[in-house]
Amino acid sequence: MRTSNLLPELKQAQALAWQLLQKGNPDGAEEALKPLLARGVQDELSPTLAVIRLQQKRFPEAASLLERVRSLLPADARFAYLHGGALTGMDQWDKGITAFQEAVKRDPNFADAYLALGQAQRKLRRFEDAQNTYRKLLRVQPENVEGTTGLASALAEMGDHAQAEAVLRRALLYAQGPKAQAGIQCDLANVLRAQDKGEEALQCLERAQDLAPDMPNIDERRIDILSALGRFGDCEQLYMKLLKRNPGDPHIHRAYNSMLYRLGRIELASYDRAPQTRELLLGKAEMLAYQRRSAEAHEIYAGLLTRDPQDMAAAAGVAGSLLLLGRFGDAAARFEDLLKRPGATAEMFVNGAKAALMAGDYDKAEFFCQSGLRGDRYDQGCLTLLGTAWRLKGDARDEELNDPERLVHCMDLDPPEGFSSMESFNAELGAWLESQHPKTGEYVEQSLRGGTQTQGFLFGSGQMLIRKLKVCIDEAVARYVAELPVDETHPFLARRGRDFRYTGAWSSLMREQGFHENHMHPGGWISSCYYVTVPEAAQDQDAKLGWIKFGEPSLPLPLKNPVRRAIQPVPGRLLLFPSYMWHGTNPFHAPAVRTTIAFDAVPGGQA
Numbered sequence: 201m202r203t204s205n206l207l208p209e210l211k212q213a214q215a216l217a218w219q220l221l222q223k224g225n226p227d228g229a230e231e232a233l234k235p236l237l238a239r240g241v242q243d244e245l246s247p248t249l250a251v252i253r254l255q256q257k258r259f260p261e262a263a264s265l266l267e268r269v270r271s272l273l274p275a276d277a278r279f280a281y282l283h284g285g286a287l288t289g290m291d292q293w294d295k296g297i298t299a300f301q302e303a304v305k306r307d308p309n310f311a312d313a314y315l316a317l318g319q320a321q322r323k324l325r326r327f328e329d330a331q332n333t334y335r336k337l338l339r340v341q342p343e344n345v346e347g348t349t350g351l352a353s354a355l356a357e358m359g360d361h362a363q364a365e366a367v368l369r370r371a372l373l374y375a376q377g378p379k380a381q382a383g384i385q386c387d388l389a390n391v392l393r394a395q396d397k398g399e400e401a402l403q404c405l406e407r408a409q410d411l412a413p414d415m416p417n418i419d420e421r422r423i424d425i426l427s428a429l430g431r432f433g434d435c436e437q438l439y440m441k442l443l444k445r446n447p448g449d450p451h452i453h454r455a456y457n458s459m460l461y462r463l464g465r466i467e468l469a470s471y472d473r474a475p476q477t478r479e480l481l482l483g484k485a486e487m488l489a490y491q492r493r494s495a496e497a498h499e500i501y502a503g504l505l506t507r508d509p510q511d512m513a514a515a516a517g518v519a520g521s522l523l524l525l526g527r528f529g530d531a532a533a534r535f536e537d538l539l540k541r542p543g544a545t546a547e548m549f550v551n552g553a554k555a556a557l558m559a560g561d562y563d564k565a566e567f568f569c570q571s572g573l574r575g576d577r578y579d580q581g582c583l584t585l586l587g588t589a590w591r592l593k594g595d596a597r598d599e600e601l602n603d604p605e606r607l608v609h610c611m612d613l614d615p616p617e618g619f620s621s622m623e624s625f626n627a628e629l630g631a632w633l634e635s636q637h638p639k640t641g642e643y644v645e646q647s648l649r650g651g652t653q654t655q656g657f658l659f660g661s662g663q664m665l666i667r668k669l670k671v672c673i674d675e676a677v678a679r680y681v682a683e684l685p686v687d688e689t690h691p692f693l694a695r696r697g698r699d700f701r702y703t704g705a706w707s708s709l710m711r712e713q714g715f716h717e718n719h720m721h722p723g724g725w726i727s728s729c730y731y732v733t734v735p736e737a738a739q740d741q742d743a744k745l746g747w748i749k750f751g752e753p754s755l756p757l758p759l760k761n762p763v764r765r766a767i768q769p770v771p772g773r774l775l776l777f778p779s780y781m782w783h784g785t786n787p788f789h790a791p792a793v794r795t796t797i798a799f800d801a802v803p804g805g806q807a
Contacts, residue, residue, distance in 0.1 A: 314334070379415070432640075502518055729797075731796055
């Protein structure tokens with residue numbers, strides 16, 4: 201359609217739409233364009249309409265519009281930048297990165313594009329790339345505070361906390377206003393804590409609060425640092441302060457009661473002193489379920505469901521607590537009804553499958569898992585239980601999915617650079633790791649029993665021994681991935697690519713009688729175990745104390761030989777296996793500790 205006759209009206213509508221967009225009113229902006237859109241005006245309005253869709257978070261439509269706009273205006277850096285925002289909004293991070301790179305290529309002074317590119321690279325844990333992006337920005341805008349703090353974050357995520365500290369102290373010279381200064385002080389506290397400078401970190405938080413008294417989460421940050429320092433009495437006082445200030449905050453109640461559990465105090469009294477809101481009742485019921493107090497959890501969930509029969513969380517809680525109470529048929533029926541509703545989550549399909557397996561209905565369990573996988577082909581929980589259902593049915597597809605001889609790789613690593621033996625390397629590493637473990641019990645939510653787990657991303661610690669070990673692990677994982685067979689129909693092998701990244705890395709320390717309950721890793725693709733220190737009792741080939749075992753479900757199911765493969769822990773040994781594969785450990789009986797490092801990896805382009 202020719203638009204020359206509409207030019208004044210077009211300019212007026214676009215000007216009004218942009219004004220409304222700047223005020224954060226995309227729906228109003230769309231209304232301003234509707235008369236012209238109804239008359240067939242398209243190309244001229246595409247840029248404005250694309251930004252409207254972006255603000256409305258209708259990312260697929262925005263991406264489609266921006267792709268067309270970029271073909272019409274290929275030299276315009278703004279639309280490459282906006283296209284990257286739409287793509288990352290759709291979790292297409294690699295494509296988003298390419299668009300942001302094009303934006304900074306077109307306009308080397310485009311600060312927002314650099315910042316978005318760095319953020320996307322950090323999202324994919326490409327910290328070296330992110331660091332380079334921020335440095336390029338700072339070469340053209342040396343006093344850009346967001347670029348400086350972004351560089352510090354990338355350095356910290358790479359484990360270079362000392363350099364991150366130096367960068368943040370430089371950022372303090374440029375930051376304008378008390379709020380910006382306070383934010384940098386909080387970031388400084390994080391990198392100081394990572395360098396075991398807890399008291400200095402607390403001082404930074406004091407300065408941050410003096411600068412910006414309304415800065416959120418200061419006390420929560422204090423608690424993290426005080427916990428690392430072992431000052432749990434101070435932590436409890438701060439929790440009491442937070443609960444008095446925000447008695448209805450479910451996150452504070454959860455964190456407080458989780459700490460009490462780790463300290464051996466099995467109590468949930470804070471919930472009873474608080475307003476009996478839906479959110480807090482759901483939180484209390486979940487904690488009760490973790491503590492195996494299933495009847496009490498069921499009572500709360502049932503009460504919430506009586507209040508609102510459409511409450512999906514309460515309905516799932518009722519079904520889940522029936523499963524824990526051993527009422528498997530009732531639980532399966534509840535889940536079956538629940539999963540017919542819109543909004544069913546992957547966790548509901550997984551728990552429904554567990555209930556069906558325990559009720560002996562393996563076909564229904566398979567159906568629940570297959571239904572969940574239609575929403576996410578790679579949902580690890582559904583894959584775990586699908587294999588279990590097949591195994592109970594005698595279906596050969598389970599062997600294809602879970603063959604531990606083919607998919608579990610066992611590698612004895614060579615000593616890292618600078619060490620003559622794995623014995624000397626692991627002796628140093630084990631001593632350092634033991635110093636990093638909290639002096640408390642285990643987390644109630646985790647599979648570890650009789651031990652502790654480190655917090656945070658271990659590969660980002662910056663510790664020299666961890667850096668050296670990670671080089672060896674990187675090589676081992678790359679070799680494992682390269683040697684996997686190509687099979688686009690297999691839910692593990694189909695994800696094989698040229699790249700991978702870590703989504704988590706931590707250390708577990710078991711004391712005498714410690715063990716891992718049988719479990720899987722819902723957020724991974726490849727999971728692992730690297731052995732640092734191992735008790736001598738593990739050398740017994742018959743007793744298999746402390747050995748890792750594969751194939752045995754967490755559920756008491758009628759399998760004649762549930763363990764398909766058991767592997768002896770040996771210092772320096774690395775195991776790699778599919779994240780959906782059942783695995784756990786046998787307890788060991790010895791006055792010693794068993795220290796490991798574990799991580800999860802996913803294909804490189806996934807967030």
